Amino acid sequence: MRWEELDQQPCSMARTLAVIGDKWTLLILRDCFLGVRRFDEFERRLGVTRHLLAARLKKLVEYGVLTRVAYQHKPLREEYRLTEKGLELHPAILALVAWGDRHMADQRGAPVVHVHKGCGKVMEPVTVCSECGERVGARDVEVRLGTGWADAGVLPARSVER
Numbered sequence: 230m231r232w233e234e235l236d237q238q239p240c241s242m243a244r245t246l247a248v249i250g251d252k253w254t255l256l257i258l259r260d261c262f263l264g265v266r267r268f269d270e271f272e273r274r275l276g277v278t279r280h281l282l283a284a285r286l287k288k289l290v291e292y293g294v295l296t297r298v299a300y301q302h303k304p305l306r307e308e309y310r311l312t313e314k315g316l317e318l319h320p321a322i323l324a325l326v327a328w329g330d331r332h333m334a335d336q337r338g339a340p341v342v343h344v345h346k347g348c349g350k351v352m353e354p355v356t357v358c359s360e361c362g363e364r365v366g367a368r369d370v371e372v373r374l375g376t377g378w379a380d381a382g383v384l385p386a387r388s389v390e391r
């Protein structure tokens with residue numbers, strides 16, 4: 230499997246990585262969820278080269294994760310905003326942050342906490358079954374071929390053993 234061909238694979242994970250599977254892209258998305266919208270602010274916060282940042286932002290716009298919105302017309306200046314498609318990445322970003330808080334934080338603890346606006350409590354993301362509402366972990370899921378599977382000569386591995 231070649232990196233340039235990930236978006237052609239019969240695998241949703243591979244296709245997703247073709248769009249967001251880059252450290253700078255994930256950090257751009259993190260900053261988007263923290264309210265960053267303007268190119269110069271991304272550049273300042275990330276310390277990334279202008280060329281690399283422009284390429285990553287362009288790709289996110291091309292795939293419909295971000296959209297460019299004018300905030301000034303003379304001269305034209307645009308900012309980047311999450312689309313509905315981009316907002317749907319929030320659970321994945323929360324899950325990565327939670328994993329980092331559990332396994333990568335130092336003695337000071339989590340750098341930020343997430344507070345649910347509805348109840349005002351600090352929350353942790355959890356995965357639940359959409360049908361019964363029960364919490365779901367890796368060992369609670371069986372993987373089966375779906376209608377989108379194209380015969381690629383490789384079958385998915387079996388589910389995680391207990």
